[in-house]
Amino acid sequence: MTVQFRKLTTIVEEVALEGGKEVSPAARIAIVAAVIANPWADQGFVEDLGPGIAEVASDLGALLAPRVAEALGAPIEAYGKAAIVGLGGEIEHGSALIHTLSFGNHFRNVASATTLLPAVEKRGPAGIVFDIPLKHITDATIRSHHQTIEVRISDAPHSNEIVVALAGAAQGRPQQRLAAFNPDEK
Template identity: 70%
Template sequence: MNVRKIVTTVEEVLTEGGEPVSPAARVAVVLAVIDNPWAGQGFVRDLAPVIDDVAPRLGELLAPRVVEALGAPVEAYGKAAIVGLDGEIEHGSALIHTLKFGDHFRKAADATTLLPAVEKRAGAGTVFDIPLKHVTDATTRSHHQTVEARVPDAPRAGEIVIGLAAAAQGRPQARLAPLSTEQ
């Protein structure tokens, strides 16, 4: 696994809708830009050997970083894979849609729900939204949100951007009724 760079961002929302947000709403994103391990090989039928090698190491690398960057208990989380133009969307999906990757984040966040995800093929600098859901109850509406991410020079054609996002709370000023009120 060749990591070219790691980009970490932390956003704090202090005011929403003209009202103060207290404490500030924090969201952290950690993105690793890696060489696509399948790039230049043509169609690779069996992705499993590389998944077994790379996915666990990516999870070990990113999960503690995003939790540390957040600086608070994780209440919502998500993941992303943005594949460069010479790769397949399946290459990104292979690395993030495995327990060998996601369980590192689940353990670090003390989470039980499935990690929501975005994956796509795109050129360098593409803006993408990482969906977030509550770490233990995917029906908690206040935690359904997205965080925007971008690496200006990635992914290059033979790269993949792999990312994790974490929020310390739901949306700032969330006030939708629980889903149970409609059932």
């Protein structure tokens, strides 16, 4: 099956100046979001989400992951994901699509990653603002790569839709200067 989407949005943010100081090379984050029909819309409470997951999740991951890498144009060092469910659905519908290896492993493979993908899930109206958390692709304790990117798709999600997005960064935060993680720190 090929994922059917109403809209596919790609955003590339490039920060060249942070704190009054040049960022060189510029810090880049790419986001690719697909606006899809909620596979469980208009069905009432669905006890078994498995068939919808099997039908959509893997193809959705396969669609988004390589597009993030292509838009970023550099190796991915930090990554994250999001599912924003329209008001006619349940938060669990978004979670069902993004919290499965059949979805996430596409991004892990593209990024040569080993850590869990940080995520945000929420329900809201079209145009809702959401933040995608990002962490390092192989070591979640690397503080420099803990960051978020704000996203908004002006006309999505409709009530019976889900926005599913992946984000990748080519580096940590611009001008990061915190000490390395120390588990003994108080």
